[in-house]
Amino acid sequence: xxxxxxxxxLYLSKYDKDNKLYHQKYQYDPVKKHDNGNxxxxxxxxxxxxxxxxxxxxxxxxxxxx
Numbered sequence: 190x191x192x193x194x195x196x197x198x199l200y201l202s203k204y205d206k207d208n209k210l211y212h213q214k215y216q217y218d219p220v221k222k223h224d225n226g227n228x229x230x231x232x233x234x235x236x237x238x239x240x241x242x243x244x245x246x247x248x249x250x251x252x253x254x255x
Contacts, residue, residue: 191217191219194219194220195221196219196220196221196222196228197217197218197219197220198217198218198220198228198230198236198239198240199212199213199216199217200212200213200216200217200240200243200248201213202253213247213248213251213253216243216247216248218230218239218243219231220236220239
């Protein structure tokens with residue numbers, strides 16, 4: 190669960206009908222903050238790389254990105 194980590198990247202979607210943001214259920218990546226202020230995944234992947242992985246796997250299956 191993401192509550193076990195100090196910092197996480199949460200994945201949100203904007204619902205057009207009410208213009209609100211919703212957390213994509215169970216989707217997060219733990220991240221760490223470096224001395225220079227940048228954040229990466231725990232495996233040193235960039236935030237962009239983490240997003241692309243989710244986009245091409247979980248979110249594609251969910252029909253969020255076609």
